[in-house]
Amino acid sequence: xxxxxxxxxxxxxxxxxxxxxxxxxxxxxxxxxxxxxxxxxxxxxxxxxxxxxxxxxxxxxxxxxxxxxxxxxxxxxxxxxxxxxxxxxxxxxxxxxxxxxxxxxxxxxxxxxxxxxxx
Amino acid sequence: xxxxxxxxxxxxxxxxxxxxxxxxxxxxxxxxxxxxxxxxxxxxxxxxxxxxxxxxxxxxxxxxxxxxxxxxxxxxxxxxxxxxxxxxxxxxxxxxxxxxxxxxxxxxxxx
Numbered sequence: 001x002x003x004x005x006x007x008x009x010x011x012x013x014x015x016x017x018x019x020x021x022x023x024x025x026x027x028x029x030x031x032x033x034x035x036x037x038x039x040x041x042x043x044x045x046x047x048x049x050x051x052x053x054x055x056x057x058x059x060x061x062x063x064x065x066x067x068x069x070x071x072x073x074x075x076x077x078x079x080x081x082x083x084x085x086x087x088x089x090x091x092x093x094x095x096x097x098x099x100x101x102x103x104x105x106x107x108x109x110x111x112x113x114x115x116x117x118x119x
Numbered sequence: 120x121x122x123x124x125x126x127x128x129x130x131x132x133x134x135x136x137x138x139x140x141x142x143x144x145x146x147x148x149x150x151x152x153x154x155x156x157x158x159x160x161x162x163x164x165x166x167x168x169x170x171x172x173x174x175x176x177x178x179x180x181x182x183x184x185x186x187x188x189x190x191x192x193x194x195x196x197x198x199x200x201x202x203x204x205x206x207x208x209x210x211x212x213x214x215x216x217x218x219x220x221x222x223x224x225x226x227x228x229x230x
Contacts (some may be wrong), residue, residue, distance in 0.1 A: 004162075088160075
């Protein structure tokens with residue numbers, strides 16, 4: 001158990017629908033990252049939040065949005081779903097409140113992922 | 120344009136041999152580079168990181184080198200075991216903004 005919790009583990013839905021993926025970061029971590037991993041594309045960075053504020057944005061579609069709440073959990077909302085949105089969505093956390101790791105650098109701790117299937 | 124490449128999509132080696140994986144990047148200036156292991160259907164797990172001013176880092180059977188002139192990192196697993204079979208990803212910090220991952224190399228260690 002990495003300490004990063006993602007729900008749901010699996011989700012099957014239809015085109016045009018909207019889903020919400022949830023992530024609870026490792027205790028004490030302030031940053032949350034969202035990545036999409038489909039079969040033909042590796043891990044694609046979507047968006048990062050730090051202590052409730054958006055910090056960096058990758059190739060996130062306009063149909064997708066995210067937020068980080070005061071308790072630091074994050075949600076990724078995917079709307080008007082298309083077949084091509086079927087993928088594994090990973091959340092990762094980093095930047096512990098008490099300071100960086102012994103290596104002095106940020107490392108990512110990933111959750112187990114949410115597998116989204118759009119039919 | 121910015122790019123991260125890993126030497127091959129798949130690599131097969133015999134148990135006991137040394138596996139060498141390559142990560143090359145273009146148009147990035149990472150302060151450090153990281154290697155992760157990913158098993159099928161699971162999230163990546165951090166293995167090692169190396170800073171731009173370090174040439175080599177070791178951890179048990181793992182060794183990473185980093186050449187900022189060549190813009191390349193090599194990841195070695197010595198005395199490989201079937202349990203080392205997984206996909207290995209390199210990742211760069213993107214100017215401190217986020218982490219960008221390479222496409223990964225799927226390593227199979229054959230008994």
